[in-house]
Amino acid sequence: MNFFKYQGTGNDFVLIDDRNGTFPITDQALVERLCHRRFGIGADGLILLQSDPEYDFRMVYFNADGAEGSMCGNGGRCIVRFAHDLGLFESETRFRAIDGEHVAVVCEDEIFLKMSDVSGIEERAGMTFLNTGSPHVVRFVDELESLDVVAEGRAMRYDPVFHPGGTNVNFAQVIDDHTLFVRTYERGVEDETYSCGTGVTAVALVAHRQLNMPDPVFIQTLGGNLRVSFNPQPDAHFNSIYLIGPARQVFAGTITV
Numbered sequence: 001m002n003f004f005k006y007q008g009t010g011n012d013f014v015l016i017d018d019r020n021g022t023f024p025i026t027d028q029a030l031v032e033r034l035c036h037r038r039f040g041i042g043a044d045g046l047i048l049l050q051s052d053p054e055y056d057f058r059m060v061y062f063n064a065d066g067a068e069g070s071m072c073g074n075g076g077r078c079i080v081r082f083a084h085d086l087g088l089f090e091s092e093t094r095f096r097a098i099d100g101e102h103v104a105v106v107c108e109d110e111i112f113l114k115m116s117d118v119s120g121i122e123e124r125a126g127m128t129f130l131n132t133g134s135p136h137v138v139r140f141v142d143e144l145e146s147l148d149v150v151a152e153g154r155a156m157r158y159d160p161v162f163h164p165g166g167t168n169v170n171f172a173q174v175i176d177d178h179t180l181f182v183r184t185y186e187r188g189v190e191d192e193t194y195s196c197g198t199g200v201t202a203v204a205l206v207a208h209r210q211l212n213m214p215d216p217v218f219i220q221t222l223g224g225n226l227r228v229s230f231n232p233q234p235d236a237h238f239n240s241i242y243l244i245g246p247a248r249q250v251f252a253g254t255i256t257v
């Protein structure tokens with residue numbers, strides 16, 4: 001089986017062209033092994049590109065633990081680049097993911113990915129929580145570089161108010177009037193990743209709502225820079241949300257197990 005490896009701001013994924021639908025989709029142990037950084041290829045997740053009768057393609061995303069995940073923003077940008085590399089579209093595409101339809105545009109190095117509309121921001125047990133396709137807590141801190149993101153993130157990730165699914169946890173530090181530095185503890189990877197697309201989207205919307213940060217919000221992550229553009233609506237609803245940043249292929253190979 002052939003595979004490709006892509007990364008978007010250091011969030012890395014195994015991409016498989018599964019348009020013939022032969023990937024053993026229920027084999028969670030196989031996906032986990034392929035994502036393992038010692039026993040496999042190594043990745044934060046695995047994504048299948050499948051055929052869809054109504055769209056250019058369908059995205060099926062698995063976290064590194066082998067379970068099918070909710071929406072992945074960086075993975076979404078990576079599969080758009082993959083579909084573009086496969087010649088499935090020229091500059092603009094429509095595809096289906098677990099949270100519904102997405103449109104995206106390839107513009108040189110950058111992918112503009114339209115995210116699902118957001119229908120509110122909640123306070124749960126003192127934590128700011130919203131769903132951008134995946135569930136996210138957003139917490140602003142002063143000293144992000146020295147923060148123990150894994151320990152602090154894990155404590156909230158399993159908090160009973162987020163049962164049964166749990167949540168991803170983002171920590172953000174204000175850099176200037178339109179820029180944030182963000183680090184994320186990702187559920188399903190159960191570790192800090194270099195960047196999380198649905199996470200930085202969540203942070204940008206909360207920064208607009210709570211800190212009046214204007215559109216677009218610029219985000220620095222451990223793996224590079226992203227920006228998030230949006231159209232604010234009453235009651236913390238948002239539409240026309242775009243996650244914008246680079247995504248590229250880093251290698252191609254053959255799975256032999």
Ligand SMILES: N[C@H](CCC[C@H](N)C(=O)O)C(=O)O
Nearest residue numbers: 069072073074134196197198
């Ligand atoms: N890395 C992903 C998030 C995956 C979401 C996953 N960790 C979950 O909530 O199941 C992103 O760029 O949006």
